[in-house]
Amino acid sequence: MRSSLSSVIFPLLVVAGGVQAFVSYANDFVDPDFIVSGVFGNNTLAAQATILAWAKDSATGGPWSVTQKPVTAPSGDIHDYMSWAP
Numbered sequence: 001m002r003s004s005l006s007s008v009i010f011p012l013l014v015v016a017g018g019v020q021a022f023v024s025y026a027n028d029f030v031d032p033d034f035i036v037s038g039v040f041g042n043n044t045l046a047a048q049a050t051i052l053a054w055a056k057d058s059a060t061g062g063p064w065s066v067t068q069k070p071v072t073a074p075s076g077d078i079h080d081y082m083s084w085a086p
Contacts (some may be wrong), residue, residue, distance in 0.1 A: 040048065066079065073080035 066081075069078070071082070072078050073082035
């Protein structure tokens with residue numbers, strides 16, 4: 001049975017051009033030198049102001065602790081880490 005399955009799958013891979021093991025995705029990384037330079041277009045001024053306002057608002061909310069969370073892990077220990085599975 002195994003040899004007959006191989007005799008079907010292998011020719012399909014050869015005809016289909018094999019299996020592509022690596023997929024190349026677009027590079028979405030930003031050059032750190034660009035960020036450090038601080039030279040941004042005027043079209044981003046509103047976004048910059050929003051980000052700074054959110055950051056200032058967020059900074060006033062601290063200090064934060066791993067024990068300050070609304071839900072505890074099933075163990076009941078506030079120090080345990082819990083993540084929600086997809």
